[in-house]
Amino acid sequence: MTDWVALRRKARRTLIDTARRLGAGPPAGFGEPDDQEGGRQNLLLLVQLRWIAVAGQIMTIAVVQGGLGITLPLGPMAVVLVGLVLLNLVSVGWLARGGSVTEGVLFVALLLNVVALTGQLYLSGGATNPFTSLFLLQLTLAAVLLSSRATLALVALTTASLGLLMLASRPLVLPMGDGEDELFRLYLVGMLVGFVIDAALIAVFVTRVSRNLRRQDARLADLRQRAAEEDHIVRMGLLASGAAHELGTPLSSLSVILGDWRRMPELTASPDIAREIEEMQEAVGRCKAIVTGILLAAGAARGEAPHLTTVRRFVAELVGDWRRMRSCFSLQVRDEFGEDEEIVSDTALKQVLFNVLDNALDLSPNFVELVLLRDGDTLRLSVTDRGPGFAPEMLARLGQPYTSSKGRLGGGLGLFLVVNVVRKLGGTVEARNRSYGGAVVTISLPLSSLTV
Numbered sequence: 413m414t415d416w417v418a419l420r421r422k423a424r425r426t427l428i429d430t431a432r433r434l435g436a437g438p439p440a441g442f443g444e445p446d447d448q449e450g451g452r453q454n455l456l457l458l459v460q461l462r463w464i465a466v467a468g469q470i471m472t473i474a475v476v477q478g479g480l481g482i483t484l485p486l487g488p489m490a491v492v493l494v495g496l497v498l499l500n501l502v503s504v505g506w507l508a509r510g511g512s513v514t515e516g517v518l519f520v521a522l523l524l525n526v527v528a529l530t531g532q533l534y535l536s537g538g539a540t541n542p543f544t545s546l547f548l549l550q551l552t553l554a555a556v557l558l559s560s561r562a563t564l565a566l567v568a569l570t571t572a573s574l575g576l577l578m579l580a581s582r583p584l585v586l587p588m589g590d591g592e593d594e595l596f597r598l599y600l601v602g603m604l605v606g607f608v609i610d611a612a613l614i615a616v617f618v619t620r621v622s623r624n625l626r627r628q629d630a631r632l633a634d635l636r637q638r639a640a641e642e643d644h645i646v647r648m649g650l651l652a653s654g655a656a657h658e659l660g661t662p663l664s665s666l667s668v669i670l671g672d673w674r675r676m677p678e679l680t681a682s683p684d685i686a687r688e689i690e691e692m693q694e695a696v697g698r699c700k701a702i703v704t705g706i707l708l709a710a711g712a713a714r715g716e717a718p719h720l721t722t723v724r725r726f727v728a729e730l731v732g733d734w735r736r737m738r739s740c741f742s743l744q745v746r747d748e749f750g751e752d753e754e755i756v757s758d759t760a761l762k763q764v765l766f767n768v769l770d771n772a773l774d775l776s777p778n779f780v781e782l783v784l785l786r787d788g789d790t791l792r793l794s795v796t797d798r799g800p801g802f803a804p805e806m807l808a809r810l811g812q813p814y815t816s817s818k819g820r821l822g823g824g825l826g827l828f829l830v831v832n833v834v835r836k837l838g839g840t841v842e843a844r845n846r847s848y849g850g851a852v853v854t855i856s857l858p859l860s861s862l863t864v
Contacts, residue, residue, distance in 0.1 A: 538581020
């Protein structure tokens with residue numbers, strides 16, 4: 413009972429840690445690593461937008477001052493440009509140091525963009541400047557990046573800035589001789605240029621921001637799925653370990669009784685009965701080995717530590733155990749690994765391969781092939797059979813629980829556990845149908861996850 417309670421507590425702690433790590437906990441901390449990555453990408457987009465703004469303002473000032481002959485306060489406008497450059501350098505440095513990009517950081521970045529634009533417009537005609545439409549770009553980005561409350565705050569501040577420009581600004585000094593028609597024509601041209609710039613930047617940057625958000629949502633959905641699978645695995649581990657503990661006592665009793673029977677002359681006198689007793693002892697021994705393996709895989713067995721071995725020795729022991737327990741000699745092994753590598757014997761990986769081989773044997777009792785090869789720093793184990801292959805819907809849902817073509821109640825957990833255990837080791841599982849019949853399941857693992 414003590415071991416069972418300890419196992420439940422350990423599983424509960426594991427589930428809580430997994431939920432926190434994968435984002436299954438409270439929404440405030442959900443998926444934090446992926447949220448940060450999305451925030452960093454969005455802040456980089458704002459940095460790029462600011463560089464474009466700096467270059468565009470320099471070009472506009474040059475055209476207005478040099479081409480149109482309109483006098484501008486170059487000194488103050490240069491100060492604003494230098495401020496934008498410094499803001500970009502600070503932002504890049506913040507990202508390089510691994511700074512946390514929260515909604516507040518994005519709000520401040522957009523707010524400073526509004527302040528800089530307000531300053532440039534104040535120095536170049538105020539509300540009469542046709543480039544006031546660029547305020548809409550900042551508000552559009554805010555609507556995409558920020559919460560409703562933060563967006564409304566930026567809308568209020570932008571509206572206040574535009575109102576300030578209508579009340580106070582530095583008037584432009586226009587060249588003498590230009591009539592009202594010419595000035596109106598220049599204003600219309602400026603509105604057209606401002607609209608084109610605004611539309612182009614909105615189309616480009618909002619599209620990129622939306623793509624970042626969709627990618628982030630996909631990552632969060634994947635994390636939710638993984639958290640649910642972790643919960644499922646922990647509950648199955650509790651069930652399996654509990655059953656293994658409960659089976660241990662009756663199996664030990666059966667082993668003792670059979671041992672007593674083998675020493676009873678009235679039973680051993682009959683060769684048939686003696687042979688049946690021996691077969692029963694072998695079956696009980698096999699059941700005890702299975703129970704021990706379940707407990708070891710669940711981390712509940714004592715005194716059973718992983719041991720050093722090599723890739724070839726590990727596969728040879730695995731194949732020998734599998735053939736002996738299944739009484740199967742149709743398994744063929746092809747070794748293309750190359751120079752042997754020292755690894756730690758992993759019980760979970762052994763059980764994973766047992767599951768894949770069992771599935772192949774169920775569908776192809778006359779031929780199962782295990783191929784061992786090395787691809788750079790990756791160990792690849794491929795199991796091939798000559799069965800009917802995978803249905804298309806199974807290939808599309810590979811690794812999801814209760815996805816099986818065998819029609820058994822609760823089927824499909826084997827591949828589900830295979831995919832999740834391999835993923836925990838940093839590897840991948842691929843399945844495909846062969847063009848001439850049968851299927852291939854390939855397990856790819858980085859050797860670094862198995863070596864000392």
